[in-house]
Every structure is written in structure tokens, then in C-alpha cells.
Amino acid sequence: xxxxxxxxxxxxxxxxxxxxxxEEKLLVEENLSQFPELKEELNDIxxxxxxxxxxxxxxxxxxxxxxxxxxxxSQESKVESTQAPVVSINKRNTSxxxxxxxxxxxxxxxxxxxxxxxxxxxxxxxxxxDLQVAQQKIEQTDASNEAMTKDLEVVTNRYARPxxxxxxxxxxxxxxxxxxxxxxxxxxxxxxxxPQVPAGKQYQLWAIxxxxxxxxxxxxxxxxxxxxxxxxxxxxxxxxxxxxxxEGGSPAPTMSEMVVISKM
Amino acid sequence: xxxxxxxxxxxxxxxxxxxxxxxxxxxxxALNGIIYKxxxxxxxxxxxxxxxxxxxxxxxxxxxxxxxxxxxxMLNITRNLAIDTIRSKGYKKQSKIQSSEIAVGNVSxxxxxxxxxxxxxxxxxVTLLKEDQKRIIDLAYFEGxxxxxxxxxxxxxxxxxxxxxxxxMSELKRLLQN
Numbered sequence: 149x150x151x152x153x154x155x156x157x158x159x160x161x162x163x164x165x166x167x168x169x170x171e172e173k174l175l176v177e178e179n180l181s182q183f184p185e186l187k188e189e190l191n192d193i194x195x196x197x198x199x200x201x202x203x204x205x206x207x208x209x210x211x212x213x214x215x216x217x218x219x220x221x222s223q224e225s226k227v228e229s230t231q232a233p234v235v236s237i238n239k240r241n242t243s244x245x246x247x248x249x250x251x252x253x254x255x256x257x258x259x260x261x262x263x264x265x266x267x268x269x270x271x272x273x274x275x276x277x278d279l280q281v282a283q284q285k286i287e288q289t290d291a292s293n294e295a296m297t298k299d300l301e302v303v304t305n306r307y308a309r310p311x312x313x314x315x316x317x318x319x320x321x322x323x324x325x326x327x328x329x330x331x332x333x334x335x336x337x338x339x340x341x342x343p344q345v346p347a348g349k350q351y352q353l354w355a356i357x358x359x360x361x362x363x364x365x366x367x368x369x370x371x372x373x374x375x376x377x378x379x380x381x382x383x384x385x386x387x388x389x390x391x392x393x394x395e396g397g398s399p400a401p402t403m404s405e406m407v408v409i410s411k412m
Numbered sequence: 413x414x415x416x417x418x419x420x421x422x423x424x425x426x427x428x429x430x431x432x433x434x435x436x437x438x439x440x441x442a443l444n445g446i447i448y449k450x451x452x453x454x455x456x457x458x459x460x461x462x463x464x465x466x467x468x469x470x471x472x473x474x475x476x477x478x479x480x481x482x483x484x485x486m487l488n489i490t491r492n493l494a495i496d497t498i499r500s501k502g503y504k505k506q507s508k509i510q511s512s513e514i515a516v517g518n519v520s521x522x523x524x525x526x527x528x529x530x531x532x533x534x535x536x537x538v539t540l541l542k543e544d545q546k547r548i549i550d551l552a553y554f555e556g557x558x559x560x561x562x563x564x565x566x567x568x569x570x571x572x573x574x575x576x577x578x579x580x581m582s583e584l585k586r587l588l589q590n
Contacts, residue, residue: 158578165552194481196585203538205441208458
């Protein structure tokens with residue numbers, strides 16, 4: 149097939165229309181590379197078809213272009229812009245900066261420390277309070293032990309000679325005891341069973357020596373309670389008596405205020 | 413701005429956005445007209461048109477100007493997409509719903525818009541084409557019929573399709589050159 153025969157065969161038209169068979173297509177492409185003039189002929193045919201297509205054009209609605217341009221060009225920029233975050237996410241996943249770890253750890257430790265501090269501070273306070281209470285109790289116990297030991301020493305002293313002082317008509321229920329040490333003459337009084345002293349008053353012990361009352365000392369209370377206490381010493385005495393006197397005592401007993409008296 | 417086809421191809425190969433915009437402005441109507449003739453559905457035609465231009469853009473490096481004109485290459489891509497759509501299941505459902513009357517209306521509505529590509533009176537010249545010649549070109553060009561299908565459709569021997577097509581195309585060329 150020469151050039152003219154090929155042109156008039158209609159193969160170029162079919163090729164331009166896109167409906168040639170694979171063999172025809174191959175044949176056309178071979179001839180095109182062989183005869184450059186065929187290229188011109190094909191170009192004419194294609195140009196005619198293009199004009200024909202333009203003559204039958206149907207304009208699409210304007211938003212098609214908008215969508216298309218967005219899709220084609222913002223898609224490209226999307227690909228670029230999504231690549232950047234992907235990298236940064238990876239970075240974030242693989243290496244959190246060390247100072248961030250430190251900061252996070254510090255905050256956790258700080259909170260832990262605050263909680264522990266608070267807990268231990270409360271425990272410490274309670275322990276201190278408990279200790280003080282315990283120490284006070286011990287002191288009190290020691291004090292009362294000491295007092296009782298002293299009382300007991302007096303009572304159990306082998307030289308102690310007990311003297312009972314019985315209530316007078318003024319206070320029939322009142323009782324007092326004297327422990328009089330025969331070897332030394334020391335006098336101890338146990339005022340435990342005397343009535344409560346009225347305010348501004350004080351009990352005073354008297355020894356009756358040769359028929360006359362001699363001051364034997366004031367009876368004191370210790371925090372409102374009586375203990376056995378040492379009075380003045382007497383070598384001899386016919387009797388002992390306790391009167392209620394004004395605070396600080398009196399030089400001579402107020403006989404009307406006698407509470408107890410002994411019978412020797 | 414008007415590009416020569418050579419310049420346009422060079423710019424498009426370099427990924428020039430304004431060249432692509434020009435390409436669309438210049439050829440979307442012609443391509444859409446062909447898709448519409450195959451599909452008869454405005455919205456679907458426009459979807460295919462969009463897909464076709466995406467494909468044209470993405471595959472532009474494979475265009476070889478020694479094998480034919482740019483428009484021919486673009487049309488082949490577009491027509492293949494339209495044919496794929498026609499063969500797909502979704503289209504068959506859709507096409508039953510589509511009314512041909514609406515389709516005709518749509519075409520005539522758009523005639524005025526076509527005028528801007530019709531400065532040389534192409535449209536008028538084309539109307540001078542004999543009906544049977546127009547038909548054979550349209551079957552191949554606008555409807556994507558194969559030679560076999562054309563011979564069946566027109567009731568002519570397969571060998572005659574080539575010569576008839578050649579004659580019709582010669583006439584078209586003559587009319588357009590006037």
C-alpha cells in the first residue's frame with residue numbers, strides 16, 4: 149500500500165476516531181513513522197473531528213471547573229501539607245524531649261512528696277501529742293506514786309505511833325490520824341478524812357503540852373487533796389487537836405472552831 | 413491568552429496550573445458534549461468530565477504528540493471513562509430513570525453557550541453534512557461504537573464501514589474548510 153492508497157483506505161479516519169482494530173492501529177502507526185506526510189493528513193482529520201466536537205460542545209456547569217481545580221491543585225497541596233504533620237507525629241512518637249520527661253516526672257514526684265509530707269506531718273503531730281499526754285500521765289503517776297510512797301513510809305514506820313483524832317460536836321463525821329514517831333518526836337498528820345475547807349480558811353494542828361495548846365503547823369492541801377504531811381515535832385504532848393482558822397493560821401486556837409481532838 | 417497546542421503541551425508537562433485551566437476552558441465543552449451524547453445524564457456526564465480531566469492531568473506525561481493531536485488523546489481518555497461508566501451496574505439503573513425528553517431539552521438549552529466556540533460558523537457548516545454521513549461519524553465519535561457495531565447498526569458490511577467513514581470525513585473536512 150503506497151501513501152495515496154493508504155490515505156484513501158479510510159484507516160487514518162478510523163484511527164482518528166479511535167475505532168481501529170489493534171492490527172489497523174499498528175499498521176497506521178508504522179506508516180506514520182515511515183511517511184511524515186501522513187502525519188499531516190492525520191492532523192487534518194483530527195482537526196476536523198475536533199472542530200466537529202467543538203460544534204457539538206455542551207458547556208458543563210461552572211462548579212465542575214471549581215471542583216476540578218480544587219481537587220487537582222488543593223489535592224497536591226494537601227498531599228504536601230499532610231506529609232508535614234505525619235513527620236511531626238512520628239517525631240513526637242519516637243522522641244519526646246528529655247526535659248519534658250523531667251518536667252512530668254518532677255510534677256509527679258512533687259505531688260507524691262506533698263501527699264507524703266502531709267501524711268507524715270499529721271502522724272508526727274499526733275505522735276508528739278500522744279507523747280506529751282503519756283509523759284504527763286507518767287509525771288502524774290510518778291507524783292502520786294511518790295506521795296503514796298511517802299504516806300506509806302509514814303504509816304509503815306516501825307516507830308510510828310498512831311493517834312486518832314475524833315470529830316467534835318462541830319463536825320461529828322470528821323476523823324484525822326497522827327503518826328507520831330516515838331524515836332524522833334516527828335509528827336505526821338493524815339488529814340484525808342477532814343471535811344472540805346471553806347474558802348479563806350485553813351486547818352491548823354495544835355499540840356496540848358502541859359495543858360496548853362501549842363501551834364503544831366498548818367495543814368496544807370496539794371491541788372485540793374490532802375496527803376500525809378509532816379508537822380512540827382513534839383517530845384511530849386497530852387493531846388492533839390485541829391481547829392479551823394483563817395488562812396495563814398492563828399497564834400492561839402479558836403476553840404469554837406475545833407474540828408477533831410485526840411484522847412491520849 | 414491563547415496557547416498554541418505545542419506551547420500548551422510543554423506547559424502542561426511542566427505542571428502549569430494556568431495551562432490546565434486554559435485546557436479545561438478550551439476543551440471541557442467539546443468533551444462534555446460527547447460524554448453527554450453517550451450518557452444522557454447531565455450530572456453524571458459532568459462527574460465523568462471531572463474524572464476525565466483529573467486523569468488527563470495525572471497522566472499527562474504519557475501524552476505523545478507524535479501519535480496524534482492533544483484533543484484526540486484527551487477524547488480517548490474521556491470516552492473510555494464514559495464507556496466504563498455505561499458498562500458499570502450503577503449506570504444501568506440510572507439510565508432507566510433518565511428521560512430522553514429531558515435530555516433533548518438539556519441539549520437545546522445549552523446551544524447558546526456553544527456559540528463562543530462557533531465563531532467560524534462551524535456549527536452551521538456541520539449542519540450541511542448529509543444525514544447518513546453525520547450518523548456514521550456520530551456513531552463512532554460520539555457514541556463510541558466499534559466498526560462491528562456500526563456495521564450492525566447501519567446494516568452495512570464491515571468492509572464498507574471504512575469507506576463510508578472515509579467519505580463522510582472527507583465531506584466534513586471539506587465543509588469545515590469552506
